[in-house]
Amino acid sequence: MSNPERSTELLWGTGPRHGLNLERIVRSAVELADAEGLSAVSMRRLAERLGFTTMALYRHVPGKAELLALMRDAVLAELAPPGPPAGQGPSAVSAPPVAADGPASAGWRADLEAWARAGIALQRRHPWLAELGDDRQVPGPHAMAYFEHALSIVARTGLPPAQVVAAVTLVGEFVDGVARQAAATARTERRTGVGDDEWWGQRDSLFAQLDDRYPTLVRLYEEGAYDAPLDPFEFGLQRVLDGVAALIPVGDPTEVRDETxxxxxxxxxxxxxxxxxxxxxxxxxxxxxxxxxxxxxxxxxxxxxxx
Structure with a gap:
């Protein structure tokens, strides 16, 4: 069980400062997780990788739960616009420079879609993020900035405050769900050495069971429903955004008017x-x-x- 107060100190830099050493630990942990998955990350492996004793690491990070929180916020620095002020929190040094003036807004839907696409791209670069689970996690400064950015987009629509939060949560959970499914598929392929398409292609005995007991499934199968499946992220994201759009009052000033x-x-x-x-x-x-x-x-x- 992690200590949320200690996690807050580490994430936000309010506790004892060991910036460079703590940064090296987090960076090394991220590199290890990117290369071998989250299961490869342990205090012992990190100590060996960094050339220190395990006890030396524990002087900077009390446990794996706190380490995972630091790793998550460090990679979220790739997205958060803008990051926290320099030196605020050990992962702040990972934040890339942010342009003073970004591109002009294209409307809430385009901006929220870009936010979601950035999120799924991050999870594809760091698939171990999907393995973190649903346990309570103290958010760090970059996680808060990422969330703030989405809230600011949806708040422009004029939706009630509770619906703003619910809409952002809905889109975020959709992105996380797609990432979790993709990560699970990738883990299965690594473990078995057999790709998804290959595995299903070997299920002739199952397909032989498709008969008049399943008329809709058989008809769709014969009509090519599975020949070129739709991308679950692309299809799902548009449907989720359609649902948010249905809540927005007519005459939303942030939208380009559709004269047609x-x-x-x-x-x-x-x-x-x-x-x-x-x-x-x-x-x-x-x-x-x-x-x-x-x-x-x-x-x-x-x-x-x-x-």
Whole structure:
């Protein structure tokens, strides 16, 4: 069981400072996890890697739980815009320089999508992040900055505060879920030496069981549903963002207005109607349709019944 107070001291740099040595420990642990997975990270392995005794490491990091928290915040420095001030917390030295003025916002959806894509890219670079589990973790300064950035994006939509937090949590948990599944698949492939496609390709005995007991599955299988499966991240991210968008009031000022949503079809033929430069809405697509509409109205009595 980790000590959350000690984790806070280490992450935020409020305890005894051993900056360089602690930084070397965390960097080495990240490199080891990147190369061999989280199971390879132990205080003994790190001590051997750094050329110190295990007890020497314990003078800087009380245990593996605190080490994992430091490792997570160190790699999140690759994303957090901006990182904490220099020297604040042992992982602050890992933060890359942040441009003073980033690109102009493209709207909340594009910005939140970019946030999610940066998150999945980070987890692909450091797949051990998905192995950290769901235990309570004290967030460090870079984790807080990453979360703050997403909150600031969704807050621009005007959603109520609780929905802002819920929307960011929803997108973040979707990213984490995809990363966990990918990490689990990769671990299985490493352990067995057999890729997912190869393993399923050898399941002829299972496919032989597909008969009229499973009509929908058989039909979709025969129609090629599994020949070119959709990317779960790409498909899922858009559906999650669609759900967030459904909550946002019409007229969100951060969104680029889609003029085509206001265009109605011609009342006679249904074809698109060009917008009137003067701003007055048009009802018909052409003079011919307007004349036809007049003739139709003239053939009806005031109650709308044909004469």
């Amino acid at each position: 949503r206001d265009v109605k079809g011609c009342e006679v033929c249904g074809n698109p109607v060009d917008r009137n430069p003067a701003g007055r809405p048009r009802t018909y697509c052409s003079r011919a349709c307007r004349q036809r509409a007049y003739r139709l109205r003239g053939a009806a009595d005031p109650q709308g019944n044909p004469q």
